[in-house]
Amino acid sequence: MQIGILGSGVTGQTIGSKLIQLGHEVMLGSRNEANPPAVAWAKDAGQHALYGTFMNAAAFGEIIFNCTRGSASLDALQQAGEENLKGKVLIDTANPLDRSTDRWTLTVSNTDSLGEQIQRAFPETKVVKTLNTVNANVMVDPAKLLERTHVFVSGDDIEAKAVVVRILRDWFDWKEIIDLGGIETARGVEMYVLLWHNLRNAISSQRFNIKVVTSG
């Protein structure tokens, strides 16, 4: 399958490498066509690994991953182009973090979310929020954790969510996936990121996730 990944940072590269291993063709998109980290990644990752602009990657992909920084996502998606995203599933892994201060805060929260902003800006694209609650290494290899943990999906399009659930299960080996509901539930998973940050500091590791435990 042809996959377009917007963003050539750690998350984009990690997901890209996993998809290449699985036999897919992957184009990493950046603001500039020959972004050095993307060029280096493609060289390492083999002949099915390509790089280009946000627009190139969006046009290339049958499915698109948004792995840009949340504060830059809307701009990156505008550069990708509405026509190149139209009708496609957009897997939004980004968190709207304001990194201008030491304390993590969100650029949008509580009464809105990045997931909703993207869905509103691209109404003909099927936005599914997922994977933003874990570190990139956990995203593509949840079995590295000591127990099965949960990942969440939020989105308005039922069929698009079903596609994403299959991707999470079959490609990334997630066993426990909770459908939280419509794209407005992206608020919850995005706002969780502050607790994630506190937990990372408390346990001095980014390799963790939460498991939802019920009373049976």
Next chain:
Amino acid sequence: MQIGILGSGVTGQTIGSKLIQLGHEVMLGSRNEANPPAVAWAKDAGQHALYGTFMNAAAFGEIIFNCTRGSASLDALQQAGEENLKGKVLIDTANPLDRSTDRWTLTVSNTDSLGEQIQRAFPETKVVKTLNTVNANVMVDPAKLLERTHVFVSGDDIEAKAVVVRILRDWFDWKEIIDLGGIETARGVEMYVLLWHNLRNAISSQRFNIKVVTSG
């Protein structure tokens, strides 16, 4: 021990009943001295169960629980009186929910939190945020869940946090307690409440909690 509980709703009553079972004397404080739910609770709960105003309960307690609705907490604490709270440990279980709409939103979040607001308003009180991430039944009986899960503490006073950790462990039987840091980490646990709400809807139960799973 004499415990003052501010708020006579489900959380206040549930914690109050648990403390009575453990042999403590508990006063449930309300806006009005003879709030019907508090009167009924005290009648059921036996001779060590008392009721009164916020001020009465704060004066009575050696340790204070804030179990008021978050949107009303600062006002309730003002009524309780700075002198009655001074030097004491205040265990803040409240969430700053705006219940005026169907969708849950917070009245304070992201760049501030209810825990911080309370600590700023009562600088001589030792505020420890905890238990707000679970339903009242789980607060006092975490063993009802299928596995051990985590509860968190946030606060600026190290000794007060140690007191609260002992209370969580010895009185409520929590085995896994994570110290998130200063009171500003209340932001994370309060903002998690939107994900809690989404999870409650997704799994159709309030009896659940999260377990933090690492890579070992």
